[in-house]
Amino acid sequence: MSDTTAHKFRSARDEAPLARYALIAFAVIGVGVLVAAPLLAVFVEALADGAAAAVASLGNRDAASAIKLTLLIAAIAVPLNALFGVAAAWFITKFDFRGKAFLITLIDLPFSVSPVVAGLCIVLMFGTNSLVGGWLVASGYPVVFALPGIVLATMFVTFPFVARELIPVMVEQGRAEEEAALTLGASGFRVFWTVTLPNIRWALLYGVLLSNARAMGEFGAVAVVSGKIRGETATMPITIEMLYNEYLSVAAFSMAAVLTLLALVTLMLKTALEVRHADQLAANHRH
Amino acid sequence: MHIEIDEISKQFGTTAALSPVSLSIPSGALVALLGPSGSGKTTLLRILGGLEFPTSGRVLFDAQDATGLTVQERRAGFVFQSYALFRHMTVFENIAYGLNARPRASRPPKAEIARRVTKLLDLIQLPDIGSRYPSQLSGGQRQRVALARALAIEPRMLLLDEPFGALDAKVRKELRQGLREIHDETGLTTVFVTHDQDEAMELADMVVVMSMGRIEQIGKPSEIRARPASTFVREFIGV
């Protein structure tokens, strides 16, 4: 007799089955329309004239130069940001000083500044009609409309990523292990390499991963500082815009597809990290 | 209210939390379910409250089959081990919660709710804390607020899960006395779960000793002390 009622029993924490199915359907359809559909659209548009046309469009000189430039920018900006992230996390979590909260706020600042405004700031600082910029151009080292400006803009928008991942993890791990190593006579660098780094490596990788994805995809800030010179300062996202505005849809979407694949790989690695190394990531990723 | 537990069993996956157990609790009794962790005492309490569904067997309230009643329909005043007070509500709002949650037709008017909450605050001897939040209370005060909240719905029985578990020894003694007084005043059939044999012996009219999903012995504290029914009971109560 209980068997017939048992499956009808609903735990005090469950919604009615009908409500449950409705909410799941709402979530799945919502994410499908808002997220999955655009993803699919990129590949559909890229392959509109067949795979050969899509691949061919990536082969010309401008496309190749854009891909090279984007890789170069990421190769400079991401390691520098990783260096900053580790240094900032070390400074903030291993020492006690006044104004720590304020420093963290400053590091987070780029998240609340529009990328376009970030680019604008760099133009105002290093543009030809600014003091610093004028001198740099005169010395033959232009920043704006050149590689250094694009790197700076990229660093600005990705600045907090690594530090943000590391700080909560290092706070949680405390200082005891480092202190133990110091009492055993290890030097500062030895402590960092043999004690701290192994404890934070997955969080570091996680931050680098996010930072890299954003660095390769940044558009707004780079659009302002790059000058959009074809073959010289046009990154992949900038090239996508130029091709799209010239109605070269297949070429634009083919390059977009390359960046989309990168995004998908990033997501897969990120998910793998969250599943396998949850213990070493910040608590808000553990689900 | 008279509670009859008729051959109740509970499986969680492949493990049996309760082998079929039967127990009759007379109206107005103060009963302790005593046992170590994993003995099935909390599972039994949760089945009475409608928070778990038995794999087999029946629960009868005043000889009426209550097995299929939902949590809401049971009207069991339940006090949780962690008290589970609502953090974002004042003490007053916590106690009034069950009355406010009733459908409009059976909900008492505002003034009546206020009157009842005030009366309950007097009963738990904390008349002045209505406007405070749970985070501003001591452990003992939280426990009494949880009790008042459970009493506010005019429950048919009172179920308490380790009601003194999270408190220090001194507060525990005071609150034991408080629970006894409230029980005597309201006359509610009361079942509480504990792993502390002193607490069970001192407070309850009837003690149910449990182990590994089975009832080892049922009896008055004095009977259990005088004639432990098994080696387990003898060792557990330490006579």
Next chain:
Amino acid sequence: MGRPLIHRSPMPGLGLSMGITLTMLSLVVLLPIGALLLKGANFGVAGIWETVNRERVWAALFLSFRLSLFAALFNLVFGVILAWVLVRYRFAGRRLLDAAVDLPFALPTAVAGIALTALYAPNGAFGALAAEIGWKIAYTQWGIFIALVFVGLPFVTRTVQPVVEEIEAEVEEASATLGASRLYTLRRVVLPMLAPAALTGFALSLARAVGEYGSVIFIAGNIPLKTEIAPLLIVIQLEEFNYDGAAAIGIAMLVISFAMLLAINLIGVWSRRRIGYV
């Protein structure tokens, strides 16, 4: 007596880590922002006001903040539901759904922009459907709204998810034993517990939407006074080498964003204080 600026510590690397941190922070973030503020100080409040106080600028600012607010509100509701579904329910494809939520973070904005345009343009898959009922999405404010929803989608979900995980079972059970229906429990017990995190996610989503450029400009149509967003106006000023005009609009955007975030943070502090920590 004040506290010492830096407490003595046996930890190594104080000079090095502090040096790298402060130097890079200054060079990459503080000095450039300082350059913008300096520019603003040069032509003063009156000068900024003169630049901003034009119909086209007001229209762009109002459009940006209004649509960002709508998009963040949509994401607030959808994000809370999504977080609940992902934590509480078990169904085929849950992990995939969970991973998909992060896509707007990982996908470059320019890619999102042209993909959304392809979908919602009158000859696109969704755009054609909408056109059947006379609803134009791309190149109208609807298009901007959809792009802003896309970029802000993950924020609320990701801030609310850990909070849903931490709700103690006993709190919901307590509500049920007191006779409350499931809906009443969700409304009066669960939602208030999620509110502070949801508000944080809302603020992040709003901040992101206000500054968003790449995903919007393709779908917006960029018609002055109608579908021209504030960041685009800055870009246009820069392309005309009107640095003063760009700086004035940039400062106006900064000020409004910070004022908004401050207000939201204050609401958050107030609500957290009310709920307290048990």
